[in-house]
Ligand code: ADP
Ligand code: MG
């Protein structure tokens with residue numbers, strides 16, 4: 034017979050998968066001999082079984098629960114359901130990974146109309162007994178029966194007001210009896226039955242409620258955000274109650290062994306006298322700092338500090354502890370590794386290494402790579418933030434805090450930026466034409482679009498704060514005004530955005546710059562020591578490149594050349610090229626672009642100082658460049674000697690039904706070889722010149738995008754080689770260069786061995802590869818993915834987290850085929866996944882040479898790569 038239930042004394046810390054984090058730690062603390070109210074844990078497997086049995090707890094499991102309850106009765110010397118001296122329990126959820134707020138705890142379970150009288154007599158404290166019962170009714174109704182809290186809060190407030198009581202603690206026993214009567218009446222009214230009086234029924238209903246809570250919407254969202262699989266399930270802990278609400282020598286509190294916001298050494302926490310459970314966090318009364326306990330109850334404080342230190346040394350990590358004092362006697366109710374801010378995590382990791390408690394490897398493994406993002410961006414000054422007024426919130430699309438004046442067009446934003454103003458660009462949604470305005474902005478706010486919308490992706494790349502998809506905004510871009518949260522904001526008004534939380538504030542809130550030295554630098558040094566995967570960056574400008582190099586990038590894995598063409602002095606020329614009818618006219622237009630493109634490449638090579646750069650040739654569908662603004666159309670028409678109508682007609686011809694699968698990528702170079710010729714000339718000339726001027730050892734890497742067939746690659750490659758050789762000859766240079774391709778079309782992955790005959794390197798373009806493999810586009814997925822999460826078809830966004838079972842197979846297969854054909858082929862990944870820790874781990878496992886990600890994610894990738902290497906070496 035399977036074992037579904039464990040007494041605390043039967044478990045240990047390493048049984049987290051089975052007992053959940055809370056249960057495993059309660060067991061561990063029991064075995065350490067600490068003062069823990071005893072109890073038992075119903076396992077996570079029982080939760081899975083509950084779902085597999087059609088949301089039913091089987092008789093076998095129920096029997097084991099009641100057997101454990103009998104054992105608990107023996108340990109406590111009290112009987113569950115006794116009318117004189119009842120054993121009361123709490124019912125607490127506890128998953129493997131802590132999921133705060135998943136389910137509320139039920140306290141004082143086991144009371145009923147009769148037992149509460151006995152309890153009052155036995156404790157000699159009727160006020161306390163009735164208070165416990167009314168709390169139980171309230172929690173049970175809320176958590177198990179899902180009745181709205183407001184009914185109960187309303188009743189309590191009414192009676193408090195009637196009695197002139199300021200706090201709950203001011204109510205007398207008789208007042209509380211009145212509360213109970215009213216609570217039971219409302220329960221009967223809303224539920225159509227009496228409040229359950231049988232403690233065993235109460236218990237089984239509570240256990241079921243915990244199991245159910247695993248699948249409530251809050252929990253599902255939390256799991257998706259934190260990569261927690263849906264099939265883990267939660268355990269249930271049933272624990273004997275201790276009471277912090279028995280008077281002035283009782284209390285309850287929470288404490289951390291180190292400061293969770295800064296990481297500073299020393300105990301940090303709060304407690305409340307004469308209180309139970311969540312009173313501390315509920316903010317009803319103001320808690321006291323934990324250090325006050327030393328004055329109020331010196332004995333308790335001493336014992337508390339001893340145990341806190343013992344726990345930190347035992348777990349070798351900062352602990353987050355919950356405790357209760359019942360009439361001067363201290364109990365611990367929970368301990369776990371405490372959640373902490375990113376700065377605190379870094380501080381604590383370094384301190385623990387210095388204190389000799391953990392190794393550098395352990396320090397690396399414990400850090401949450403994703404959270405490093407917080408460290409690299411400006412944050413709000415905490416004092417200034419407190420005074421700020423939140424007027425709305427939406428998706429936290431790109432982290433960082435920003436404050437500035439509102440502008441509604443990219444041009445206005447750019448001009449304001451040039452005047453030296455701090456800018457928040459507010460748009461319905463952004464498009465590639467907005468690039469310059471986005472660059473000029475400190476923060477970007479959009480009405481439409483999800484976490485992977487254009488605004489979000491570009492903002493993350495640039496490291497600019499972005500809040501996206503704020504549907505509550507009523508915007509009038511023409512009139513340059515928007516309304517949100519009852520406020521009207523016009524051009525030039527200040528607002529502030531927190532791209533890490535998605536909050537939007539009124540006014541100009543002071544921000545503080547990030548610093549990347551000190552402990553952060555130490556952690557990065559350790560990471561570099563352990564990792565084998567190289568980390569490059571995706572960068573298109575010298576400024577982004579310099580930033581990425583500062584953050585540790587070892588080269589550029591993806592330089593998107595199209596971004597270089599959007600600037601005001603260049604876009605007319607590329608437009609002319611696109612709309613020209615003859616090769617000669619196109620070549621003439623392209624020749625005007627060569628100096629710009631070459632200057633860009635030179636500047637990049639200079640910043641890179643010899644580090645490698647992969648240049649991707651023109652990739653997007655051409656219509657992204659064509660003008661829509663009547664003024665732009667007119668200017669272009671004049672320049673080309675055409676009428677505006679003729680220009681418009683030509684633009685319309687470029688319309689495609691499905692541009693993502695249309696005339697783009699290497700198809701552009703096949704139809705217009707002159708584009709590839711121009712780009713090759715620019716790259717090779719730039720490389721030769723910088724090599725000669727600065728003496729860097731430069732080997733250009735030229736990347737042909739969107740290849741699906743070897744002959745297609747060969748066709749473009751021949752053009753590149755021919756041009757490169759001609760340039761070399763003109764310049765008398767013997768520079769080497771490599772030509773490779775992106776693997777981003779499933780067919781290319783399937784035929785990677787053939788493609789590797791021509792390609793010297795592969796870079797997995799997992800954005801396109803994901804969209805072509807799934808058959809839905811990144812820009813449209815936001816419209817339906819939520820339904821897929823709800824229906825449990827997908828658990829996460831495949832554009833944010835690499836789909837290892839599907840897309841990952843293509844990557845793995847192509848890597849193997851590529852290596853089989855060409856042993857020294859260089860393999861990398863570019864695209865959003867390059868900065869996602871779980872995807873980085875995957876890249877390490879399949880043996881890629883490098884990952885490439887946006888500049889601000891470089892440290893995340895370095896840490897994640899180190900974690901992958903250390904984890905592997907420990908297997
Ligand atoms: P969460 O996971 O939300 O922190 P817990 O299960 O830890 O929920 O319970 C919340 C609070 O309820 C605890 O901090 C503690 O104050 C109180 N509590 C839980 N079990 C008991 C108990 N057996 N005796 C006294 N208080 C308890
Ligand atoms: Mg807790």
Ligand code: MG
Pocket residue numbers: 652738739777798800801
């Ligand atoms: Mg692509």
